[in-house]
Amino acid sequence: MHEVVVVGCGPTGMMLAGELRLAGADVVVLERRESQELAGSRGGGIHARTIELLDQRGIAERFLTEGRTVNTATFGGTRLDVGRLPTRHPYTLALFQNHIERLLLQWIEELGVPIRRNIEVVGVHADEENVHLRLASGETVQARYVAGADGGRSVVRREAGIGFEGSVATRSSLIAEVRVAEELPTDARIDERGVHGLYPMGEGRARVVVTEAELGPPTPPTLDDLRRELLHVFGTDFGVHDPAWLSRFTDATRQATNYRAGRVLLAGDAAHVHSPTGGLGIGLGIQDAVNLGWKLGQVVRGVSGEDLLDTYHAERHPAGGRALKFTMAQSLFQKAEPRQEALRDLIDEVLRVDDAGSPIAALISGLDVAYDLGEGHPLLGRRMPDLDIIAEEKPVRLFGLMHRARPLLLQFEGPPIDSGHHPERVDYVRARYDGAWELPLLGEVVAPSAVLVRPDGHVAWVGEGSTDGLDAALAKWCGTAAGRAGTVA
Ligand SMILES: Cc1cc2nc3c(=O)[nH]c(=O)nc-3n(C[C@H](O)[C@H](O)[C@H](O)COP(=O)(O)OP(=O)(O)OC[C@H]3O[C@@H](n4cnc5c(N)ncnc54)[C@H](O)[C@@H]3O)c2cc1C
CATH class of the missing domain: 3.40.30.120 (Glutaredoxin)
Structure with missing residues (x-):
């Protein structure tokens, strides 16, 4: 019996487990994957507020030394200057998710967080006192609380009966890391389907992204699907073979109707999914985790009452909703359609007037988050600057x-x-x-x-x-x- 079980050892689950451990909670992470290795490099980076959160725990430097910083962000066709934001980290950190996960794992191992691997949670049942988790092995694990950090297809969310509402996918893209027979140029282009990109990785390998002609099925894509779409867009399939990673993502945008149902809490992709454009996913999950960890820690330690947990939904649901709105608007621009281009150009004109792009730069960076903690001084509910x-x-x-x-x-x-x-x-x-x-x-x-x-x-x-x-x-x-x-x- 544990105080808290975190399901999922992705970026959100690791950050949450680390925070719970710092808060003195007895926590265990259950993870389906047998190791932290990701099939592909997946997400490409994190923004200023997420870097600040890592800095608050004294671990930002580990990430900064491995990545590359960029002080612009894009909205539609406009390059926004994040370099002038008042933070010690006025940039986006380009660092692939597999490295982010490795560094987070190192941190939670230092904190002594236990992780049980090769464990798939298939059922969750909560009663007044406890949560009972059913594993694929047939075993049962009990805890006082469970946090579902188990990604967009969250079993925890499903089992808790929490709604997942929003907009259905309008288009899909294939993403892969593959071997290529032909030399491949760096290329990023946009057409009436959407955005496409070729990124050589050296040693005959490349990362490719191609928007499909039609919305793909929910089943995993095949190499033939990738070849067909590449041929259509680039006139060649570059002889792609031996994929290390081949996946499909969409612009579906959904958010859990409640981040808490009694003893069950949701964080990260389990609580919200959206188009990867803008690169907000990892950061949103880490921000959820840092909001929830200390609260849940105080509740299980008996320092605070359960009502503290309600502030998690009250604060993070609107923050997530705002970020989802950004990704929906941003993905609308990622298509060469004359009316959308006209809108993008007009917005570009507006954003170039004085400092009109600042609110969007602050949104992307996550530095604009202000929790509603009542009326008063402007600092109330906002993040404390690193003075x-x-x-x-x-x-x-x-x-x-x-x-x-x-x-x-x-x-x-x-x-x-x-x-x-x-x-x-x-x-x-x-x-x-x-x-x-x-x-x-x-x-x-x-x-x-x-x-x-x-x-x-x-x-x-x-x-x-x-x-x-x-x-x-x-x-x-x-x-x-x-x-x-x-x-x-
Ligand atoms: C192509 C692409 C590009 C992206 N680019 C960016 C980017 O640049 N920046 C960014 O911030 N985000 C990006 N993202 C989004 C980012 O990858 C996700 O938002 C992020 O991984 C969410 O983290 P998470 O921990 O919430 O969920 P996940 O990373 O999905 O982790 C969930 C974990 O739970 C485990 N799990 C699932 N079900 C179970 C179960 N039943 N039992 C036990 N374990 C289970 C999984 O194995 C996994 O380890 C991108 C995504 C894609 C697809």
Whole structure:
């Protein structure tokens, strides 16, 4: 019997398991794959907020040293400048998913997260007390909570009876990593079908993407399907053979109607699927995981009540919905159809006026996420910037205080706040910061006298010269002192 079972050891499941472990929860990951190896390199990168989340745990550098940073992002036909966003990481990191997964695995192994492989979950049944998971082997595993991070075809979602609503696919693409007999040029093109691309990988291998003439079936594609579509678009099939990876993706866009059904929670692709355009999938899953991990950790430790879990859906469902809207709009542009081209060109004109592209750049980067935590200072509900502060007379980066994923009460001015707030639930730090407080999209905001930062990096309370509202915020987000102490790091 475990406190939490995470189903799926993809990027979302690993991040969630790491967060749960930091929160002191007894967690196990169940994974169908026998190793972390992916058949292909899959997703191509992560954006600024996701890099910030990794930075909050002290592991961003591992990813940055392996990838390549790019400070533009695309919407329609417009190149947006993400280089001016107020963050320590004003770029997208190009790094293939197989490397992202390897580095996340390394982190959760360091944290001591147990992973059981070759385990396929086929049934989930929750009662008042526990969740019972049925495995393909016939074995049963029990837990107090289950988190489905088991991808777009989530068994956990299906078994919990959670709806998955949205728009059906309008087109499909084949993606493959193959050996090629013919030398293949780098090529990216767009036609009336959609986008197509050829990317040589060296040593006679290439990654190819080709939009199909008609929406493909839900069954796995064959090499003959790939040859036929390549021939049609490029006039040759380049002698493709020996695929290391051959898959089909679509522009279907769906979102779980609820991210929580009692003891069952959903995160990542299990909670939302969309076209890969824009490269938001891995980041959305990691952001879900970082929002959920500490909350579920506090609940299983008895520090917080179950109602804290409802804030997960309340916060992440709208954030996911906004990202899905972006991918739907973006995928509409990925077709050479005269009316769509006309719209793309007009939008390009608009986005070039002054700073009109900034809201979209902030959306892609994930830095615009603002949870609805009530009226007040603009920082409330937004992510805390990684300021260079002086804490206990030493210069530190603010994110450096967040590696253990604990709530952080930072005081910049005024007489010391008498915690009465228990050191076991909140880290209290007196800090100095004389620079500007600059937020994405909003620009400079009034400096607060104190802030309560949740473990996910979002600001839960802002002091403006007094401690009004602090006790309520501590009770809501940090629970009572009665529970079991957390954090393993
Ligand atoms: C072509 C393509 C390009 C993409 N490019 C990008 C990009 O550039 N950037 C980006 O951010 N995203 C990209 N994505 C999306 C990204 O790959 C996904 O959003 C991401 O993998 C989701 O992570 P996840 O952990 O939620 O789910 P998954 O990665 O699907 O992981 C789910 C895990 O659960 C396991 N599992 C499933 N069912 C069970 C079961 N019943 N029992 C046990 N284990 C189970 C699976 O084996 C898997 O390991 C791309 C996707 C595609 C297809």
